[in-house]
Amino acid sequence: MKSKEIIEQKYKKVSCIFCSSNNVIRRGIRKTEHRDNVQRFGCKDCNRRFSIDDGFYKMKNHEKKITLYMDLYYNGMSFRKIQEHLKAFYPKNCHYSTAYRWIAKYAVMISNLTDNLQIKSGIELQSDEMEYHRRISKNQKGREQNWFVDMMDTTTRFMVSSGYMKSRTIDNMVKVLKRGKFATGNQAKVITTD
Ligand SMILES: [Zn+2]
Structure with missing residues (x-):
């Protein structure tokens, strides 16, 4: 994995935060409750221990998941596939609905940036949709079905x-298709659905 290599590289160059020595070894991992584990180091020169707060090891779990799901999404995985993936990995909790919310939110944010631009595109556009059950009251009982x-x-x-x-509705779907068509002009010739 690429990110793992980056981390390996990074920790080859770790120097002691107290005495700046490069004579540093890994000294286990500190577990944190809500965040990822933190790599700890020991300095062989001054004998002190430290961990590096680079924002990476301490990155919140959900931020990592957002990145993962956005990656899956932008790598072309359909919502249906992402849903299967999420169900397999998080069968017992609500993470998959949360992930949908993230994808919808971030994808819309990115989309809003591009809505008014003509985009250089290929000849094929693929349409994908997901059901999204929006909670309408705090007791979780009231939910309404939305679509993204x-x-x-x-x-x-x-x-x-x-x-x-x-x-x-057809009207709503057509709006999205029209916007896609507008953004790509005559470049896109085919529209497929998953
Ligand atoms: Zn030191």
Whole structure:
């Protein structure tokens, strides 16, 4: 994995935070309750221990998951596949619905940046949709079904259009398709669905 290599590289160059010595070894991992484990180090020269707060090991769990799911999404994994993935890894808790919220939120944010631009695209756009049960009251009993629909350029994996809708009507779907068509002009020739 790439990120692992980066970490390995990083810790080859660790120097002691007290005496700046490079004579440093890994001295186990400190477990944290809500965050990832933190690598600890020991200095062989001054004999002190320290951990490095670089924001990476301490990155909150959910931030890492957001990154993971956005990666899956932008690598072209469909919502359905992501859902299967999430169910396999988090069968007992609500993480998968949370992940949907993140994807919807971040994807819309990114999409809003691009809505008014003409985008260089390939010839094929792929439409994908996911059900999203929005909690409408705090006691979790009231939920309404919403939809998140997006269109992705299969060549660049860039989302050219997306929409968040309360009902999955033809009108709403067409709006998303039209926006995608507008953003890509005559470049896109084919629209496929998962
Ligand atoms: Zn030292």
